[in-house]
Amino acid sequence: MSSQDLVAAAKPRGIIDRRGEDVALEEYVVSTVGAVYERWGFERLETGAFEFSDALGKHLPDQDRPNAGVFSLQDDDERWLSLRYDLTAPLARFAAENWTSLAKPYRRWQTGPVWRNEKPGPGRFRQFTQCDADTVGVAQAAGDAEIVAMAAEALTAIGLPDGGFGLRLSSRRILNGVMESIGLSGGDIDRAGMTVARAVDKLDRLGVDGVEQLLGKGRKDESGDFTPGAGLDTGAIAKILEFVQAERGGREETLARLAELVGDSAEGRAGVEELSAIHDILSALGVGDDIARFDPSIVRGLEYYTGAVFEAELTLPAADGGAPVSLGSIGGGGRYDDLVARFTGERVPATGFSVGVSRLTAALRELGRDSGIETSGPVVVLALDRDQMADYFAVAQMLRAEGVAAEVYLGASGMRAQMKYADRRNAPVAVIIGEDERARGSVTLKDLKLGAKVAAEITDHEQWRKDNPAQFETGRGEMVEAVKKILTR
């Protein structure tokens, strides 16, 4: 084959391959979170990777980014299909399609990859995994509270310590109430609302000054790009900035402050009542201020949220007892009462939470919290004589029959390369059967972990060769037990 016929062995940008432990860590997170969801009565669902493009709609968080988008394709009917960009839009389609036959309320959880046709970057991929729980058909705030308490339990279950994560909650209705109280109403809120919400959403990243600019005339970033602002006047901006910084000590104090800020706005008062009901249920479920705070700066970028909004973040407790330091978002959600109505025309209350599995596993890895995952490779049975392959396989099978992972070396190299292969496979033991062992009905076992340790410590090479504790001969009948003993060392 000439080299110009060759195809490049490359994968698209923002797509990664994951091996062994990386996959195991993600499966651990998904199965642990999923087990919590199941214990709370959520039923598993799986939908296809793509939906009709119009069924998915366009609810991406970063609609204002120029390259934001979905991956779309056409099938042989020439209908447009899109890869799902989250697990909420497919749920809305499923719930609407099966609404009459579902037992309601419908609690479901779902996990799987989602795809975004966006510019990839460090830690930002075009395929990543989410693990969602949603309740469809619950109007009361207890439905939101349940989701938040369950998310806290799930994040604790995967091994995040107290103080290592936090949930921040607010309600879109309170923000709407504040907007009402500064003189915006109905249509104005629809028009200006998303711009204001997006500005508030950037508090963590841009600080108070940046938000102030985005609420006013607009903001030019370091690269010179200009983002137009919401065009509010100085008084309105001050009120909104007061609102986003309204968090006080605990949930109750913050609620009291928010009640002042929304004033007479009916929408704002409904939002405060909503958070108050969430607070009661959280308290009954033992979820304290340390785990779930009310933070009015949380708005979440997605257009479809209509009430409570939640954000989960990794945190470092602040040294001075102040607010914890955020290490980044690992999930979020909220109430979206209009999403099913796109299909049915009838408002169906819904609320949910999404764990960002890919971000969470990356964080666990950085925190060194992935140590529970199996890292040992299989026992490697060396293949020293090609005419003895059947026997080597029989030996490996004896180990597997007792639950010990084992393989026969199947390459074409000699003993030294085979030992190197065993090391690279992270094998705990190598099984060696040469002519001598065969004559004696025995096997030689090499404990590779101990071997590495001993080799690092030896001073006397002669002595080591004579009685190397990491290598010994044993009868075939005793082999499996001897290997198991090494594995439990």
Place this chain on the structure above:
Amino acid sequence: MSSQDLVAAAKPRGIIDRRGEDVALEEYVVSTVGAVYERWGFERLETGAFEFSDALGKHLPDQDRPNAGVFSLQDDDERWLSLRYDLTAPLARFAAENWTSLAKPYRRWQTGPVWRNEKPGPGRFRQFTQCDADTVGVAQAAGDAEIVAMAAEALTAIGLPDGGFGLRLSSRRILNGVMESIGLSGGDIDRAGMTVARAVDKLDRLGVDGVEQLLGKGRKDESGDFTPGAGLDTGAIAKILEFVQAERGGREETLARLAELVGDSAEGRAGVEELSAIHDILSALGVGDDIARFDPSIVRGLEYYTGAVFEAELTLPAADGGAPVSLGSIGGGGRYDDLVARFTGERVPATGFSVGVSRLTAALRELGRDSGIETSGPVVVLALDRDQMADYFAVAQMLRAEGVAAEVYLGASGMRAQMKYADRRNAPVAVIIGEDERARGSVTLKDLKLGAKVAAEITDHEQWRKDNPAQFETGRGEMVEAVKKILTR
């Protein structure tokens, strides 16, 4: 919202939603098969859902079908991407991309959905799940034998009984040898080879007559569609038909017959030697004629196979002791020594097997072998007084803390509808706390499974109401134990 603004709640053809038990059954199959693969030393891999189209190549099994194809899309670089149609093509890309750094031989397993842009039909979907194991870098037949023995172990592990499945093996090299022996050589085999292979592949479906037509001038099917044939003469056709029916009693007898048929063809003899080596290893691993047969009619449609080919099928043992009756394919694989060379220019031997998870779970369901999967829903705590929600949540939490799945009813309906909901959720127990129970510090438990049974058997309604064994009151402190007792009934 006016009805003409509504979006249809529908999903694309050939895409299915799966709920609860269906997902659990698939996960059971994948985790059981995967555990076997791991025990044989195969390392987990996950690649992205799509690859560059040219990296995937076009190796679909049914290249001769007009609508066969892949789903393709463009990213914002306007490069063509395709959803993977199997897990082998992405492995070839991965192995080529990482060839220098991989410990070789490289054994990997992978599971996940694959997509085909084909006409869907009964049991034929456009997204389905596979679970593959492949060995890259092994030239010897022991690598094929290992894959076959492991596949047999995996199918046994998921609960298929002896005689309930079978593996049929052959080698492309034997077919090539037979073609050589009828006078076709080199270039002819390349040209006519795939047509002959596809014809032989259809023996199960079309019978000897149909294959005879496809080897000769061609065949018109019931709908009048004409498939052109390989154009062989009568003598050649007779020889090939003799070959495809060459299976005799056990593997050894079939090998002897095949050795006669390939005659002096070097390629054919190499194929017979290959199968002979596979036979030796299978025997050493305890895989008998009843589980793995040699059947020369197995060729597999994929163009990329170069040596051994395998097919796994569900079977019913024949009543008269003859060949078992096939209930359809549940997996297959073979040796493909040229796939990595597309990228690297160097031949890399490789062999593998793919379990058709979606087909297998459908078959398990039909066989009624999915009974091990959890079917019970959560305990449902009724919500009779809206101002007691926090208390209901605390009760549900007591159950969850002891590992019992539980949920609070969060809809807006009354007691009768709540009980109906509990039934539809397949709840084992309903927890009822009304005013009376609250006053007494107790709960009423309703055993819904026993209740259904008792209700079906009762003759005396008055008596049943008086001492219904399926409903009783217990103290709050005793609730969790009482629920657990019901669950273990």
